[in-house]
Amino acid sequence: MKSSPLPFFTYLLLLGGLASFLPGGLQAQEDIRCLTCHGKPGFKKTLPSGKVLELFVDPMQLRLSVHKERKCVDCHADVTEVPHPTIPQKVNCARCHFLGNDVGAPQLKRYQEYGESVHGKALAEGNTKAPVCQDCHGDHFIFAGQDVRSLVNHKNIPQTCGACHLEIYAEFQESVHGQALLKGIKDAPVCTDCHGEHNIRKPQDSASMVNAGTIVNTCSRCHAKVVIMEKYGVKTEQVATYKESFHGIANEFGMLKAANCASCHTAHQIYPENDPRSTVNANNIPKTCGHCHPGANANFAKGRIHLNPKDKSAGIVYWIALGFKILTISTLVALFIHISLDLYHRSKNRRKVLQDSEEVTKKVS
Amino acid sequence: MKLDTVTAEALGPDPLSSTEGVDRMSLWQRGEHGLMGLSVLLLILSGMALAYHQQAWAQVLIQCMGGIAGRHLVHRIGAIGLLVAGVLHLGGFLFSQRHRRDFGRVLLRPSDLTEGWRGIRSAFSESSPAPRYGWFTPMQKVQYWGVLFGCLLMGISGVWLWFPATALQLFPKWVFDAMLVIHAKEAQLIFVGFIIWHLYDVHIAGGNFPMNPAWLTGKMSAESFALQHRDSSVSGRLGEKP
Structure with missing residues (x-):
């Protein structure tokens, strides 16, 4: 593709005129020298190795960018001669x-x-x-x-x-x-x-945001926030329930072989639970759990994961928890009554003993 | 049930007539109680550290036990201790006449309900007749059965948590979840219902302060026994109907 020389020079003149009004106008005029070659669309050079260097620069791009006030040699500082005796550095x-x-x-x-x-x-x-x-x-x-x-x-x-x-x-x-x-x-x-x-660090690096020790925090930055999650119908309790689970507690205390968010949900192939491609889809649960628990079978999927015992959706677990709560509170009440009765009884006995001794003292005197 | 009417000869001298006090616990029973107490202490410390892992005190406890893996180990040592105490308990029942007698005395009877009610009434009114409890008070009986079933429940649910992968292969996950919640909540119930209650009873209630020495010496004074069991009239064969 070869461009006709007339429109190119017209373009340069226009740019020069326009550039003189811009804050970086002076620099732009200095750049005209560079653009004599680099402003030609399709300007390229083939190296002896066969590699082709695309060397066309659209001057308007630079003028619109954050570096609009910079001139070419501000960055390409090693360019001092035209034509360049050596290939300019990156x-x-x-x-x-x-x-x-x-x-x-x-x-x-x-x-x-x-x-x-x-x-x-x-x-x-x-x-x-x-x-x-x-x-x-x-x-x-x-x-x-x-x-x-x-x-x-x-x-x-x-x-x-x-x-x-x-x-x-x-x-x-x-x-x-x-x-x-x-x-x-x-x-x-x-x-x-x-x-x-x-x-960005390797996942194995403890300072990485996706390290086993930090990933829970990273996912929680969005998944624990009600304001974000409620917009998309995603539960935030998943974070809290994980942190209360054996996996979560082990992770918290530095047992990093314990499953974290990505162990079950994967890092990039995350799908909704009902999607058959999801690693946490009921059909895929045995395989997913099997990564750490060899021999995992369909029983692993018979029950909810991220279970909240305080929520009715937990089914039998909710009712057991509630039953124990009632039992524990009743026991506490009974204990309170027991202690009160015991103390009352003892104070009454003490009074009686005191009265008796007073009577004895009176009789003696 | 003839368990509580074991012959007097088998039991030796009348405990109440002894100057040393009432013979409450055999050496075997004291050992069993000590092992159980120690195991439960380990279980409670390591269990509560896990249950309240977000609290600073629990984190200190976990650090003291050498991290989370150390906590697991302490909990399992406690579990084995409790299991051994359970085996000792069963062994006592199988091989000792005295233990079988005590077992017979700890069985719940309708009289426990009537005597217990009488005990509450007499606490308020002097005109009410005093209750007659016997070798074990109704409260002690309830505590014994509570601890027995509590330990069984903790033991069974504990097996699920000790071998999660195998348990999950054999039973659906919801059973595991149920076992987990049972283990956690039953632990709370045992703690408030039995540990605190029991410690109050043997250290503070009924003039026991600073403590009822039976768990160490096996004996308690005849006066304390008469006061707490409201049963000074019967001789050593307490627990029998008057």
């Missing part, structure tokens, strides 16, 4: 995004967290596929996270992560969370809600 965002920078680039702790994360560590170990800032945030087309055009906007996160994590992306899309997101439900969790953003 942009290092930390040039500006460091604590105490004087250009006003936002710098929070979370940027440093990347170095500790599974992605940052992989990069440090020399994994060339490890994602860097641009892989998630984009390069010239960077917007604030709240902006729907941002690659890291809530609704775009699964696609952004899915660019590398393809299989999990497919699983997530089908899941109850993925389907909710497709329906435009803003409460639906995306990858970062459970895994974190810059602090």
